[in-house]
Amino acid sequence: xxxxxxxxxxxxxxxxxxxxxxxxxxxxxxxxxxxxxxxxxxxxxxxxxxxxxxxxxxxxxxxxxxxxxxxxxxx
Numbered sequence: 001x002x003x004x005x006x007x008x009x010x011x012x013x014x015x016x017x018x019x020x021x022x023x024x025x026x027x028x029x030x031x032x033x034x035x036x037x038x039x040x041x042x043x044x045x046x047x048x049x050x051x052x053x054x055x056x057x058x059x060x061x062x063x064x065x066x067x068x069x070x071x072x073x074x075x
Contacts, residue, residue, distance in 0.1 A: 023047050023061065025068055032068040 025032060026041045028048040039059045041048035049064070050056040 020065065021062070025049075025064070027068055032064045034064055034067055036064045038062050038064055 023038065024046045025038065026043060026046045026048045028041050028043075029051050030049060032038075032049045037050040037053065037056055037060045038047040039050045039056050039061060040046075047061050050060065
């Protein structure tokens, strides 16, 4: 599925509806363990671990499949 448009006027942004998708992540909220919920971080296009599950409802972009240590720099 393609949705939206880019700054250059093209309309070819892929959207994953299911399956495994690579996502840039940040250790902004600490280490990320497999299965952690991911939400938007302060960096555009980068996800981080959700720390407050109640507040994350409706904002979750996925679940982490592999660990990310807290010392890993931003993607």
